Amino acid sequence: MVSEKSRIYFDGKHYDAWTEREIDIPFYKKQVKKYGEPVLELGCGTGRITIPIARDGHKIIGLDLSEKLLKRAKEKSKKDDLNIDWIIGDMRDFSLDKRFNLIFIPFNTIHHILTLEDMEKVLENVKEHLEPNGRFMVELFNPDLDILNRDPKEEHEVLEYKNPDGDEEIKVTETTDYEKAKQLMHLTWFYELDDEMVEREWTIRVWFPKEVNAILKYNGFKIEKKYGDFDESTFTNNSGQQIIVCEKRQR
Ligand SMILES: C[S@@+](CC[C@H](N)C(=O)[O-])C[C@H]1O[C@@H](n2cnc3c(N)ncnc32)[C@H](O)[C@@H]1O
Structure with a gap:
């Protein structure tokens, strides 16, 4: 049947069970220590990465489209007595009365953005919510x-x-x-x-490597680092991931 x-x-329990991966969590924790807080995670799901960052004592907000996944995130953070703002919203169109030192979109979430127009909306929102010296990180797979x-x-x-x-x-x-x-x-x-x-x-x-670099550049970002894995190795032909750290280009 x-x-x-x-x-x-969209069932949070199943989502947590199949995404029981931990490889990216130490990496993102390290980036928060490096680039500072407050932090905004776009497409936070059930808080798989958000919650460990909050547990380290950092201020973080999680935004996601799915009410069901956020419900699960809320239950988990309440159990741990963590003070995290969970916001239901669309990364293509959101407005928070706050700026962040780090905004990140992990775990291939940006592949849910299907068109250049939508990608540009996401990047515009990121720029609006980033502190002048803040960092934006986005993780994609290498096709x-x-x-x-x-x-x-x-x-x-x-x-x-x-x-x-x-x-x-x-x-x-x-x-x-x-x-x-x-x-x-x-x-x-x-x-x-x-x-x-x-x-x-x-x-x-599917977003190809040079295409992503160009989109970031022509939408006002300067790529500072491009990693190919969570061990911070440089992006090469054989890399599985494109993990990009960028800042706003100063006009
Ligand atoms: C692959 S999951 C990643 C979840 C979480 N960041 C993690 O690492 O486990 C992708 C998430 O992006 C959310 N999402 C997809 N499109 C979105 C959009 N336009 N705005 C906000 N969230 C979105 C989905 O609901 C889902 O929770």
């Missing part, structure tokens, strides 16, 4: 041509995680269909539960 699309992605060229009919393994509402391991597989002219990747994730198959379809925008 195939049920309601996207239900699992892998083998993945972009896949046969859309082929199913590929993605991950496995323990069902937070049961005992079984949930296996996730995907199909991908890359639309070259628009640089859009259409994905379907199949979640194999004991008694049902949940299907989630969504589209992400």
